[in-house]
Amino acid sequence: MGFRRKDLLGTRDLSADEIRTLLESAESFKEIAERPLKKVPALRGKTVVNLFFEPSTRTRTSFEIAAKRLSADAVNISASTSSVVKGESLLDTVDNLQAMAPDIIVVRHKSVGAAHLIAGHIGASVVNAGDGANEHPTQALLDLLTISAHKKLGPGLRVAIIGDIAHSRVARSNIWALTTLGITVRVCAPPTMLPRGLENIKGVEVCRRPEEALDGVDVVMMLRIQLERQDRLLFPSLRDYAAIFGLNRRRLALARPDAIVMHPGPMNRGVEITSDVADSEQAVILSQVSNGVALRMAVLFLLGGQGHE
Amino acid sequence: MTGNIICESSEMGRILERIAAAVLRRNQGRQKLALVGILTRGVCLAQRLQRIIREQSGLELPLGSLDITLYRDDLAQATHHPVLRKTEIPFSLDGATVVLIDDVLYTGRTVRAAMDGLIDFGRPQSIQLAVLVDRGCRELPIAADYIGVEVPASTRDRVMVRVAECDGFDSVTVMPRSASPVSSSGGE
Numbered sequence: 001m002g003f004r005r006k007d008l009l010g011t012r013d014l015s016a017d018e019i020r021t022l023l024e025s026a027e028s029f030k031e032i033a034e035r036p037l038k039k040v041p042a043l044r045g046k047t048v049v050n051l052f053f054e055p056s057t058r059t060r061t062s063f064e065i066a067a068k069r070l071s072a073d074a075v076n077i078s079a080s081t082s083s084v085v086k087g088e089s090l091l092d093t094v095d096n097l098q099a100m101a102p103d104i105i106v107v108r109h110k111s112v113g114a115a116h117l118i119a120g121h122i123g124a125s126v127v128n129a130g131d132g133a134n135e136h137p138t139q140a141l142l143d144l145l146t147i148s149a150h151k152k153l154g155p156g157l158r159v160a161i162i163g164d165i166a167h168s169r170v171a172r173s174n175i176w177a178l179t180t181l182g183i184t185v186r187v188c189a190p191p192t193m194l195p196r197g198l199e200n201i202k203g204v205e206v207c208r209r210p211e212e213a214l215d216g217v218d219v220v221m222m223l224r225i226q227l228e229r230q231d232r233l234l235f236p237s238l239r240d241y242a243a244i245f246g247l248n249r250r251r252l253a254l255a256r257p258d259a260i261v262m263h264p265g266p267m268n269r270g271v272e273i274t275s276d277v278a279d280s281e282q283a284v285i286l287s288q289v290s291n292g293v294a295l296r297m298a299v300l301f302l303l304g305g306q307g308h309e
Numbered sequence: 310m311t312g313n314i315i316c317e318s319s320e321m322g323r324i325l326e327r328i329a330a331a332v333l334r335r336n337q338g339r340q341k342l343a344l345v346g347i348l349t350r351g352v353c354l355a356q357r358l359q360r361i362i363r364e365q366s367g368l369e370l371p372l373g374s375l376d377i378t379l380y381r382d383d384l385a386q387a388t389h390h391p392v393l394r395k396t397e398i399p400f401s402l403d404g405a406t407v408v409l410i411d412d413v414l415y416t417g418r419t420v421r422a423a424m425d426g427l428i429d430f431g432r433p434q435s436i437q438l439a440v441l442v443d444r445g446c447r448e449l450p451i452a453a454d455y456i457g458v459e460v461p462a463s464t465r466d467r468v469m470v471r472v473a474e475c476d477g478f479d480s481v482t483v484m485p486r487s488a489s490p491v492s493s494s495g496g497e
Binding site: 021024025027028029031035036037039040041042070298301 | 376378379380384392393394395396397425426429430431
């Protein structure tokens with residue numbers, strides 16, 4: 001039992017034990033959101049910098065609220081993508097930040113490995129809040145926290161992930177974390193959105209059709225179609241995508257009757273998910289958001305709450 | 310097991326009965342009386358007190374549990390990684406008289422943290438402190454209102470409380486620190 005890392009960069013190298021420690025801590029942090037006074041002094045005097053090189057409202061706000069509820073001082077820096085290209089300039093930015101002695105840096109960047117690069121460069125703890133299409137570990141962990149409120153995490157559980165797997169760091173982090181816990185992951189995407197080699201990961205099943213992926217699953221995770229990538233012609237039209245891969249009542253009926261429906265947001269209603277499904281009793285999409293704050297409190301607490309030896 | 314046994318199960322029961330009676334006597338006529346145990350063994354003791362009070366007086370006192378990890382003053386120095394457990398205070402503390410319960414009173418730092426934690430949930434009318442063992446060596450100006458047993462021990466001693474709910478049996482023991490088992494699970 002324990003979590004003794006300096007950084008949280010991905011779920012790929014987390015052990016089942018570390019994942020469970022994070023989830024158990026997060027479970028205890030949930031209660032703070034229900035207090036009249038939503039603040040505890042655990043990270044008093046610590047500085048958390050949110051360094052976002054990509055637009056984000058949900059994740060940045062979630063980290064900011066998490067830091068503030070732990071009494072840390074949270075600073076947001078949104079660098080426009082155009083001002084920072086790669087390599088040296090990123091490290092220069094980070095050097096400048098380091099000179100102001102932050103304790104934790106939460107970073108989102110369009111380049112794969114950006115958080116790793118920063119983590120290896122500075123003494124502060126680094127949390128990866130998304131690096132290109134690589135990883136978004138806190139999203140996967142909050143998804144696990146959300147599932148654990150409804151289902152037992154472990155072998156026997158089946159999760160379908162449907163959508164743009166190739167460009168999704170959410171899918172990637174979820175696949176690593178879920179399979180580490182022995183959970184079966186079925187992935188389904190148009191061939192243009194399906195990375196090669198997924199079937200070689202133990203515990204992953206690749207499905208051609210969503211009907212196949214949904215059959216008897218406990219959890220359905222729909223991914224966002226990134227409308228901004230539409231110019232790349234990964235599928236003929238949004239209407240075709242919705243017709244073939246979108247989650248509607250009829251398709252959801254193939255999953256277990258008590259299956260839960262998840263979406264990392266922001267949703268394109270009528271594209272990857274119909275409104276009636278998104279607003280149904282089976283949808284736990286807003287719980288994901290609430291759990292995000294508790295999970296990020298746990299991450300910040302475990303990274304910043306004590307000295308690293 | 311090595312060490313000096315201070316008390317065992319039947320005696321612990323009698324001590325708790327005495328504390329329960331004292332709590333009732335002192336708080337006669339109070340409208341909002343509540344028990345809050347400090348995790349982990351304080352909660353077990355609080356549950357027993359709640360049961361004894363129910364048997365003695367028919368009063369059903371609300372019971373809460375408090376994890377003080379987030380309020381510790383030594384988080385930065387702690388070499389072990391404390392696991393956060395669930396705080397549950399399912400009633401309003403505003404205007405309440407709260408009896409805070411812990412197994413051992415030592416430096417007073419846990420109680421200081423617990424009071425900070427409680428006050429985040431509301432403004433109790435008053436907070437009282439009940440402990441099974443007072444072992445002395447205070448580092449903060451804190452005293453208990455109800456003390457089960459006083460065990461004068463030095464900082465070189467280890468005072469262990471075990472309760473059946475967590476450890477399978479009840480006991481209070483004192484032993485020199487060097488002789489105590491490394492992975493000992495008892496509350497200190």
